[in-house]
Amino acid sequence: MPPPAPPGQETGPEASRPDCDDASSRCWTVEQLLTVEVDGSRIIHDDEAVPAVVVRMPAFVAHHLAHVLHDWTTIGEIMESGRGSDERELATALHEAARAAADPGANRCNHPVASE
16 A cells, blocks of 8 residues: 655545446546546557556655565565566656656655666
8 A cells, every 4th residue: 555645645535537436437446546547548569559558646656656666576586586577667667757746755765766
């Protein structure tokens, strides 16, 4: 679970998209903080257009998730996991996005993800 929202960045039911509450939608609200949606958009992967999954989250959650992904990659390396998952690029992108969104925690972060 991500840390509580910093003062001034609180979220609540009013921040949820109304269509995410519809049982027939392809949109889910998680902990009243973020939405996960299949909105019909597509992205190119291996020269093929594939459905996109869109995640919207506050900057402080992106910052927290960056730490989790970075640490998960480190744990996998220590355990010599056969999964070969390196999520540092995604972690760095999330961290930089949190900085760009002026998340105070990301701007003063000294976690290794901040230096990559």
